[in-house]
Amino acid sequence: MPRPFGFIKTRTLTFLELLVLAIGLLAMIVMTMPGLAESLRLAAFVMLGCCLAIYTCELLVKIRQATGSEKKYLLSATGLIDLMAVLPIPIALLFGVPANVAWLLASLWILKLATLAPGLAMLGRVIALEARALGSVIVIFLTILVLSSVALHSLEGPAQPQQFGSLPLSLWWAVTTLSSTGYGDAVPATFLGRLIAGFVMISGLGVFGLWTGILATGFAAEHRRRDFIRNWDLVTQVPFLKNLDPPTVIELTRLLRRLDLAEKTIVVRRGRPGDCMYFIASGEVEVKVEPHPVRLAAGTFFGEMALLTGAARSANVVTTQPTTLLVLEVGDFHTLTAHHPELAQAVAAEAARRSKPTESKPHMAHATGEKRDRTLR
């Protein structure tokens, strides 16, 4: 399915986006520094203006590109963030807000980071799934907060009216203490007050531990599900894997690890002990054998000799374009083949079949198992 703004996700554009964002935020920070040379302040404003212009252009381009579904784009989370990056500052300036204050709205640009962070959606899902349990923790948190601040208001209020004289002041102390921040601007002085404060601190640890435990649990479950789905999509792109019998495919999908590599990355180094084999889900790698390097396309695999014979790697393998690999580690391979011996046979048969036409380089075939015949076809 075509993604209209998919090109924004490419590596170079992401880097440019981050650069513009960093410059913009830096300019905003510089702008607020008091004893600044006027020229520097001017430069900061120019920078801020440039960034705003860039974001405005980006917004306009996106809106134009989204003809037919304009409305949808502006109503999407990304659209709203893009809009919030552009509109508030001119509006504030129009309404007569001083420039110094208006440009602080550039801090909203940081929200653009959210559109660049791929894992944020998962975090959101974990929090949504664990909402009940997290809600209970918040209830505990609030209960301790209110009860302890009332107690300390009663106990410490008369002696320290500046620190505990009203409930808002007491609540400020309680939240500072319960979150273990501990500014030290309000410290109980009475014996009973300190006893309660001690319980609040220890409760803070407990509440925090519960919170962390819940998130860790939820995150682990979500992670497992997501990895499976992502791997599943990739496995279907490797004919060899897809054609195994279903239970083996499922188990394999669980065990594979996705590896996204940039162009010209060394995957395997000659002479290193091999502890995994690789399936190419997309992209291409080059096996650096003398005299003719061999290219392996998507759908093939390499490095299986490390698992079958335990031999060291016999050649460097380098990506020639952005490549996605699926990694099967030696431990997982043994686990799988113990229950599904046909897998080891299939890998060995495939490796043997392929190595035949290249008998002139047997050492290579045995050690890295290049798939020359397949890739040259």
Next chain:
Amino acid sequence: MPRPFGFIKTRTLTFLELLVLAIGLLAMIVMTMPGLAESLRLAAFVMLGCCLAIYTCELLVKIRQATGSEKKYLLSATGLIDLMAVLPIPIALLFGVPANVAWLLASLWILKLATLAPGLAMLGRVIALEARALGSVIVIFLTILVLSSVALHSLEGPAQPQQFGSLPLSLWWAVTTLSSTGYGDAVPATFLGRLIAGFVMISGLGVFGLWTGILATGFAAEHRRRDFIRNWDLVTQVPFLKNLDPPTVIELTRLLRRLDLAEKTIVVRRGRPGDCMYFIASGEVEVKVEPHPVRLAAGTFFGEMALLTGAARSANVVTTQPTTLLVLEVGDFHTLTAHHPELAQAVAAEAARRSKPTESKPHMAHATGEKRDRTLR
């Protein structure tokens, strides 16, 4: 089994309860603020009075409704909390406690939150189950606390009598430090004192880490058990699921996710890629197909085409009443069908059987698998 106060749990009442609670606590907080206009203070007292009246009425209604088992209600946790919300304030006023102080007892109202938080019981169970391990952590905590405070009392006491001159003062420093709160009101100054303090801080991290680790472990186990039991009850309400062979049902129960939706929530959006199918445990949804939307009752399923063919969703699906769905994700579906191929066949057969009478709209039947025949029956 009928629950006499089950109606209290409904959505609207919960919202009202929270509103009353928020107003009451806010009024209590406002009441304590020193430089307050007399009119505002009066308003706060009126609010507090109203809340107390509401809680008193609630208590009386509940007691009257519980005829026959009155005693039980007042002895239950909920009953005690309701009682503690009503009685202490008038009693305090009767005994001549000044209004300012007596109304601080309104902070007990926060305990009502506990009756609204469904996950609290589970947290309690986790803590009970892990009591031994958590007890060990508390022993470590107390040991470090006592030994370090005695050490710092000896080392720093002579130089800083205000901070470390007695063991209670030293203990206050130790609990502040061990919980990593660090007010800074007592700071060791000698070399040895600081060395010990450093160990206390690092121990604090260790103790906290143990605590969190134990809770995380216990929570994960409890979570898994509870989800299974909750799902099991729902699975028995979907005839299709219930009639699968037992091991498949068990595995399915583990993998399903419960989804509680309010009325008029969009479950599935047209054109989106489908990554799960839905079983309706209770409630009803409407498939928005032209020209005649189709209603699906509890016990049916929809969205299975996304799993069988990978096609995008072909229609919006919206709930018509509060609905509980069981979600089966594509990854879990593949895992299940690999080991239990009969499940995929059953789903496909059911889908095919149902789509026959509606051959006039084949695109719909193939893409969202509406169950018109079943729902119209």
Next chain:
Amino acid sequence: MPRPFGFIKTRTLTFLELLVLAIGLLAMIVMTMPGLAESLRLAAFVMLGCCLAIYTCELLVKIRQATGSEKKYLLSATGLIDLMAVLPIPIALLFGVPANVAWLLASLWILKLATLAPGLAMLGRVIALEARALGSVIVIFLTILVLSSVALHSLEGPAQPQQFGSLPLSLWWAVTTLSSTGYGDAVPATFLGRLIAGFVMISGLGVFGLWTGILATGFAAEHRRRDFIRNWDLVTQVPFLKNLDPPTVIELTRLLRRLDLAEKTIVVRRGRPGDCMYFIASGEVEVKVEPHPVRLAAGTFFGEMALLTGAARSANVVTTQPTTLLVLEVGDFHTLTAHHPELAQAVAAEAARRSKPTESKPHMAHATGEKRDRTLR
């Protein structure tokens, strides 16, 4: 195998030990308070003396009881702790240490808590097993500590010699910051110093997160192993469980939960929905049926009707002595019987067989499945 001091572990003695410990420590704390009435101070000293006398007697009794293996007892961890509770104070007094200081050694009594905490050994094992990973975290911790304190000594030293003028001072700041305690007695003032401090704080979170993550992982694994071994010992005491076929026993052992109950505890309440069944590993329970309560001895089970028919509990069940139960929850029961249908049949058969001779009370037999015939034998 007979434990010579096993009786010390009994409930009453544990409580007495805790009481003596609490009084001793409290007396020590009171002793150090500056503006104390002379009579109170005297009372504290008397208390301290009594506790010391009690601990001395305990030590002597234990040594006498351990004839033949005396040396072993004194060399064991418990023996050393007992020795450290008794010897240091008189020795200090003999060497002329002032009483005020010498009695601070009573803080060593807190170590006795360690002998009362059953989970401490497990925590020690987790730490030992994860020693490598935890060691790595400590290496990271030390590296950040040293590098950041050198950096801040260089940057802040000239301006704040009292806070950062030497490396020990800088290290004090670093450990305070890295552990997120943050006393605020030393705060960097330069831009670069604050930038580095920011990194130190964030690293602190990271280090702490790693530490917690490692402990959580190790604890989960250890917990699973330990529970299995403990349950295994108990399962062998229930003939019904022991005679199931081996894979079922193993799975069952994993799923059971141990429940240690005091005398006269209510296990099951009449009218409550039943969500588990109970096997009696040791002890005895009484089923409160009219007119003749029934006693169930170790090796029997009860509450299985809740799992077989889903009916509510039909009678209270109370322990008559300290009892250890093994709990099988409804969800786990369904999981097990799906894969091992013979278990459900065995439970049902056993329940039916037993209920026959007591047909005069069929409502009881059907709802709580008492094992009258077996227990009366």
Next chain:
Amino acid sequence: MPRPFGFIKTRTLTFLELLVLAIGLLAMIVMTMPGLAESLRLAAFVMLGCCLAIYTCELLVKIRQATGSEKKYLLSATGLIDLMAVLPIPIALLFGVPANVAWLLASLWILKLATLAPGLAMLGRVIALEARALGSVIVIFLTILVLSSVALHSLEGPAQPQQFGSLPLSLWWAVTTLSSTGYGDAVPATFLGRLIAGFVMISGLGVFGLWTGILATGFAAEHRRRDFIRNWDLVTQVPFLKNLDPPTVIELTRLLRRLDLAEKTIVVRRGRPGDCMYFIASGEVEVKVEPHPVRLAAGTFFGEMALLTGAARSANVVTTQPTTLLVLEVGDFHTLTAHHPELAQAVAAEAARRSKPTESKPHMAHATGEKRDRTLR
């Protein structure tokens, strides 16, 4: 495969390395202390010089040893760390940096710890694998940081220009608060400022919880994989294990625990209850039976009687050289034999076969199962 610097990893050398490092860092710390006797300062400088000389020698030896692959060593992480330990100080002194400052570069020596910590690579891998999720947490962290510091700059700036007068100052407050360090040097005073600060503190807990949860999850997965691979290598060195049927080997590999012991360590104590058996992967142990102690070489096992009969250990077992054992616990043994009964038979048969020639000491054969015949061969 031969490791050229493998000898560096041996126990004695590691201890020496740590000693030199500790002395060097201590000397550096002492050097910076202000009121120091001139003689002590001189001693510190001498120590620092010695350490530098040692590290220089080490570097030269390593470079000489690495002839042929010199370049590789210097480009490896270890090589770079060794280089950074030696070069910067003389260079700084050459460029006229005062000795006091130049010698602070000795803090780089702490990086040598990284080469001694074996678990560091795993931590790095976990962080790399969870990079996406951790990146999302950092995005959340930065977003809260920027937005809250802009808000507090606006709210508190006018009243507290020294604390919130510019964005860098505000950011300093935000990072201090969000990491729950809480120095207390900047504390919001307005109501709204404190409200936002409260949210920042609670968010700090949430962010930290997410971070910890992600690391815990990733660490658990990595740990499991790594243990399997390490155990797998060891299992292949024990013929008895290697010859079991593949699924049993795989399950066994998962359950075994590696135990690295120094020379003369007591593995098993006479009279203790046995809860595990041991396979010797490398090294040698001596069974202390009278009159002739028996030595067991790598590839044999001992202690199996504890698992087969539940008897107590009948003799001490001590290592005679650095030894690696694989431990199988009683719970895991039962689990395994339930599904793979041939394992128990194989262990019992092997034990019986071996004990025959030593029928003169049957008590020994029955209780610790020494492998005299095998080891004497």
